[in-house]
Amino acid sequence: MPDKNLIKRAFSRAASTYDESAELQRDVCRELAAIACAALAGGSVCFAGGPAAACGSHQPHKELKILDAGAGTGQLAACVSGMFPGAGAEPLQSVIACDIALSMLVKAKEGRVSRAVCADFGGLPFADGLFDAVVSSLAYQWADNLGRVFKEAGRVLRPGGHFIFSTLGPKTLHEMRESFKAAKNGNSSMPFATIDGIKTALEAACFEAVVIEERPRLKVYNDMVHLLKTLKSVGALGRAGRRGLANPSLIKEAGRIYKERFPASDEAGNAGVVATYDVIFASARRI
Numbered sequence: 001m002p003d004k005n006l007i008k009r010a011f012s013r014a015a016s017t018y019d020e021s022a023e024l025q026r027d028v029c030r031e032l033a034a035i036a037c038a039a040l041a042g043g044s045v046c047f048a049g050g051p052a053a054a055c056g057s058h059q060p061h062k063e064l065k066i067l068d069a070g071a072g073t074g075q076l077a078a079c080v081s082g083m084f085p086g087a088g089a090e091p092l093q094s095v096i097a098c099d100i101a102l103s104m105l106v107k108a109k110e111g112r113v114s115r116a117v118c119a120d121f122g123g124l125p126f127a128d129g130l131f132d133a134v135v136s137s138l139a140y141q142w143a144d145n146l147g148r149v150f151k152e153a154g155r156v157l158r159p160g161g162h163f164i165f166s167t168l169g170p171k172t173l174h175e176m177r178e179s180f181k182a183a184k185n186g187n188s189s190m191p192f193a194t195i196d197g198i199k200t201a202l203e204a205a206c207f208e209a210v211v212i213e214e215r216p217r218l219k220v221y222n223d224m225v226h227l228l229k230t231l232k233s234v235g236a237l238g239r240a241g242r243r244g245l246a247n248p249s250l251i252k253e254a255g256r257i258y259k260e261r262f263p264a265s266d267e268a269g270n271a272g273v274v275a276t277y278d279v280i281f282a283s284a285r286r287i
Contacts, residue, residue, distance in 0.1 A: 004120065007142050007235075008100050011072070012229055014235030015103035018073050021233035024217060026075055029137045031215075032166050033079035036135050039162045039283060040064060064094070067131045067156060069121040069165075071097035074108030080135060086118025098124065101235075122149045129158045134166040139280075141172075146193055150205035157286040161209060168192050169214060169278035174226060176275065179258035183250055198282055207284035217277040220266040224255040227275055 011018075026222035059232075068077040077095045092177050097108050097116040104117040113279045120124050121136070122143065134153045145147045153163050177190050193201070195212050202210050221227040 002087040004100070004144070005231045010103035010237060011092055011099075011235035012103040014233055015073065015107050017233040018107070018235065019075075021230050022075070023236065024277055025072075026042075026220060028166050028219075029076045029079045031279065032076060032135065032137050032164065033083050035281060035283060036080055036133065036162070038163045038174070038272070040066075040165055049204055057228045064133065065131045066095045067093060067124075067126070067134045068113075069134055069136040069153065070142070071108060072101075072104045072139070073124055074112030076114075076135060076137040077108070078112040086126065088235070089138075098275045109185045122152060124152050124156050126156045128155055129161075130156050131161060132158060133162040133164065136167075138166055138168065139194055140165055140170040146201040147204055148197065149249065150201050150207070154205045156208060156285050157257070160284055163202075163286065164282070166196070166279055166281050168193055169216075169280045171216060171276050171278035174276055175179040175258060175262040175273070176227065176254075179224065180250070182257050183254035192278070195280060198280065202282070202284045208287050209285040210282070212280060215279045215281060218264075219262045219275050219277065220264045220272045221275060222270075222272050224258040224273060225251070227273070235256070249276045 016162065066077075066080060067078070069075070071077055073098050077097045081093070081095055093112065094115065097105060097113040098158055099105050099108075099116075100118070100120045102118045105118055109116055117125060121139065128269055134157055136153075140146065140149060150163075157163060171271070172192055173190065195214060199210055221230065257275050261277075262273050264272055266272055
């Protein structure tokens with residue numbers, strides 16, 4: 001079970017380095033914002049159509065109140081606002097960024113968002129039915145109980161409101177997990193929710209029109225140490241197993257196995273290793 005205090009500390013420490021290392025997160029935010037654009041403008045959500053096809057020429061027809069849950073430095077909030085003409089200007093829409101790490105929100109307030117609340121998405125400090133949409137990018141993999149956090153998202157949504165998010169699935173970083181497991185001859189667990197688990201939790205939380213799609217990403221790193229440093233710089237080592245990182249000999253052996261089993265080359269042809277991010281997009285509507 002994820003330790004909330006550990007997660008909060010990790011992301012707080014990473015606030016100053018997050019944006020420069022968050023290439024994957026930026027890409028996913030842009031895709032998710034396009035999906036949200038279609039839903040909030042009254043269009044249908046069609047993941048297979050891609051971001052541009054999903055957004056189309058729709059425009060919002062009323063004032064919108066949107067919550068970005070697990071907002072981090074505000075990348076998604078900025079993307080969602082930017083999808084609409086006159087973004088950021090009232091009364092078109094109001095986007096509130098919410099995150100457990102205050103340092104992340106301080107960065108968000110430096111230029112991306114104007115309204116931010118420091119809170120855990122498992123206990124949102126908002127009235128019932130306040131928002132037209134809850135959006136979230138690569139945050140719910142940190143939840144200790146998907147059913148509970150999905151119910152909380154549903155609580156703050158109006159009936160018919162949209163819940164649109166991305167998260168990480170069970171194949172995420174499987175290369176590194178397998179390498180650590182082989183190096184220490186034991187289990188190296190890193191639990192992520194499956195698509196079936198996400199769908200079940202959404203339906204149990206009174207959501208309908210559930211659409212889920214898996215879009216894995218492959219990223220190339222110089223070596224496993226480069227990957228670990230990147231994860232640390234975005235606050236994500238909590239899921240990568242921080243305990244094992246205190247053992248240099250284990251890291252060295254796992255890195256050797258990783259390089260041997262999962263070699264890859266970057267766009268310039270430089271040798272490295274590959275890492276999988278099992279990105280899952282989901283859209284649902286509150287009953």
